[in-house]
Amino acid sequence: MATDRTAEVTWHGDLKSGEGRIDSVSSGAIGGLDVDWRARSEDAGSKTSPEELIAAAHASCLSMALSNGLAEAGHAAEELKTSATVTFQPGEGITKIALQVSGRVPGMDDDAFQQAAETAKENCPVSKALASVPEISLSARLES
Amino acid sequence: MTWEGNVARGSGTISAATGAFTSLPYSLATRIEKPDDKTSPEELLAAAHAACFAMALASELTSAGSPPEHLDVRATVTLDEVEDGSHRIVSSELLARARVKELDGETLDRLARSASEGCPLSKLIEAGATVTVTAILEGDTDGD
Numbered sequence: 254m255a256t257d258r259t260a261e262v263t264w265h266g267d268l269k270s271g272e273g274r275i276d277s278v279s280s281g282a283i284g285g286l287d288v289d290w291r292a293r294s295e296d297a298g299s300k301t302s303p304e305e306l307i308a309a310a311h312a313s314c315l316s317m318a319l320s321n322g323l324a325e326a327g328h329a330a331e332e333l334k335t336s337a338t339v340t341f342q343p344g345e346g347i348t349k350i351a352l353q354v355s356g357r358v359p360g361m362d363d364d365a366f367q368q369a370a371e372t373a374k375e376n377c378p379v380s381k382a383l384a385s386v387p388e389i390s391l392s393a394r395l396e397s
Numbered sequence: 398m399t400w401e402g403n404v405a406r407g408s409g410t411i412s413a414a415t416g417a418f419t420s421l422p423y424s425l426a427t428r429i430e431k432p433d434d435k436t437s438p439e440e441l442l443a444a445a446h447a448a449c450f451a452m453a454l455a456s457e458l459t460s461a462g463s464p465p466e467h468l469d470v471r472a473t474v475t476l477d478e479v480e481d482g483s484h485r486i487v488s489s490e491l492l493a494r495a496r497v498k499e500l501d502g503e504t505l506d507r508l509a510r511s512a513s514e515g516c517p518l519s520k521l522i523e524a525g526a527t528v529t530v531t532a533i534l535e536g537d538t539d540g541d
Binding site (some may be wrong): 254255256257258259260261262263264265266267268272273276278279280281282284286287290292295297298299300301302303304305306307308309310311312313314316317318319320322323324329330332333334335336337341346347367376377378379381382383384385386392 | 398399401402403404405407409411413414416417418419421422424425427428429430432433434435436437438439440441442443444445446447448449452453454455456458459464466467468469470471472473474475476477478479483484485486487488489515518521522523524525526
């Protein structure tokens, strides 16, 4: 079954001095988030940006894919902590995504965890959608 | 970003470095079924795409001498099960409503297409999925 998720944005004015707002999303989980060019390309202040939202999308996607892979291998994770850092180069685009994950996974050895993390990185839907980003790196750490 | 438990029954939370959003809940059930107040990677990607496209369209319109008074952009990202049983992001549909003085629908269409070509996220998604753009001119050119 296909799943649709929608987001609504309002923008006023030009790119450099104008301002926008992510008004709402399907789930209602976020809304009223301000976005503008300065926050995106220079100092974020406390405003979000497309790249920050991509980071949130990618980190959550990797977490879900990895939790699935670990459970299928018989080692359900107690906890996964994931971060994604998306690098935006104005004029060039998104040049890099750095993923970091640390996991508390009872009974699993580091090699198997590294492999599961790499598989999750390759296969999660957001990774596939963003596969043409020049560099996507992953650092995985198993917590004892 | 944290995740606890396996993919089917586990759940996680998402926070942004800027503090623009914190501790958003998400889970698999709400990702592929009903959102139930929880966000998902695809919803965050939709928010990123809508914001990215809104900025790109504001830029195109400004370069064409018609900075927008008001833009409403909606992005709908579709996750679907593909032949091998895995989930893929298959499309992102952009719908823009623009209030712009002295602009005709045909020019808006053209600028909206180049805005999508100029939005880094559209370019990335297009490598593996479909991006569609629809732009509608709102109201009259009376500045209302």
